[in-house]
Amino acid sequence: GQNIDQPTEMTATEGAIVQINCTYQTSGFNGLFWYQQHAGEAPTFLSYNVLDGLEEKGRFSSFLSRSKGYSYLLLKELQMKDSASYLCGAPINDYKLSFGAGTTVTVRA
Amino acid sequence: NAGVMQNPRHLVRRRGQEARLRCSPMKGHSHVYWYRQLPEEGLKFMVYLQKENIIDESGMPKERFSAEFPKEGPSILRIQQVVRGDSAAYFCASSPTSGDHYNEQFFGPGTRLTVL
Numbered sequence: 001g002q003n004i005d006q007p008t009e010m011t012a013t014e015g016a017i018v019q020i021n022c023t024y025q026t027s028g029f030n031g032l033f034w035y036q037q038h039a040g041e042a043p044t045f046l047s048y049n050v051l052d053g054l055e056e057k058g059r060f061s062s063f064l065s066r067s068k069g070y071s072y073l074l075l076k077e078l079q080m081k082d083s084a085s086y087l088c089g090a091p092i093n094d095y096k097l098s099f100g101a102g103t104t105v106t107v108r109a
Numbered sequence: 110n111a112g113v114m115q116n117p118r119h120l121v122r123r124r125g126q127e128a129r130l131r132c133s134p135m136k137g138h139s140h141v142y143w144y145r146q147l148p149e150e151g152l153k154f155m156v157y158l159q160k161e162n163i164i165d166e167s168g169m170p171k172e173r174f175s176a177e178f179p180k181e182g183p184s185i186l187r188i189q190q191v192v193r194g195d196s197a198a199y200f201c202a203s204s205p206t207s208g209d210h211y212n213e214q215f216f217g218p219g220t221r222l223t224v225l
Contacts, residue, residue: 004151035216042113042200042216043152087151095142095204096165097214099151 004100006088011106012078020073020103022088030091032064032071037085037102046073046086075105083107111136113203113217114183121223122191130186130220134203141184142214143169143176146198158184191224198222 003025012018024032031050035043049055049064049071061074075082083106089099114133122128134141140159144152154168158178169176173191178184188195198221202214 040219042218044216045213048213089151092154095140095157096154096168097142097144097152098154101149101151 004088004090004098006086006100006103008101009104009106011108014078014080014107014109016078018075018078018105020075020086020088020105022071022073022100024069024071024088024090024100026069026090026092028092029066030093032062032088032090033097034062034071034073035087035089035099037087039084043087078107080107080109113138113201113215115199115201115217115220117220118218119221119223121225123225124192125190128188128191128195128222130188130199130201130222132184132186132201132203132217134184134201135215138203138205138215140204141178142202142204143184143186144200144202146200146219148197152200155186188222191222193224196222196224 006022031048033048034046036046037043047062049062052064054063059076064071085102085104087099087102089097092098113135116131142157143155145155146152156169156176157165161180173189175187198219200219201217204214
């Protein structure tokens with residue numbers, strides 16, 4: 001099975017950097033992904049890491065360490081529109097996704 | 110290219126009634142997944158369907174819940190004799206294929222079911 005943990009809430013100031021950590025324990029590793037979900041909306045895909053290291057996509061970066069069972073999502077130059085829930089998760093197999101409870105990020109002016 | 114569509118967006122039912130949730134996958138997608146999100150909890154996998162086939166329903170309660178994805182028309186998640194504990198957001202996702210590796214799933218806006 002999968003056990004995925006991430007903080008419940010984080011608050012940061014506009015323009016700042018926030019790092020959302022995620023630890024996982026899986027019976028088999030098939031990668032680690034991040035989704036963004038604004039309140040009342042659909043989750044949208046942000047990133048998928050299979051290999052160790054940092055992957056950067058504009059203001060968002062995702063890091064993975066398979067040996068440590070650890071990932072983080074880094075949000076730079078925070079904007080008000082980044083206020084959302086960020087879901088860490090792992091595929092159990094090639095179609096079943098297991099999610100953490102999500103981290104609600106609040107960006108303050 | 111329209112995204113995943115779900116309707117209704119909000120559904121209110123009284124205990125004992127039936128709820129029918131509809132999902133139209135993205136154009137060209139033949140794989141549909143249903144997830145449930147309870148307040149303060151993560152998305153939980155319920156069922157995976159391909160056209161006319163249920164591939165994996167291991168996350169779906171054995172009673173009262175059923176799902177289908179007919180050859181024509183949307184996928185339907187049906188909840189019979191709803192109870193208050195069924196109140197949640199139900200999300201549908203679709204993907205073009207399911208293969209040897211993870212394929213990005215595109216989520217719909219969800220249906221928020223409230224059982225009175």
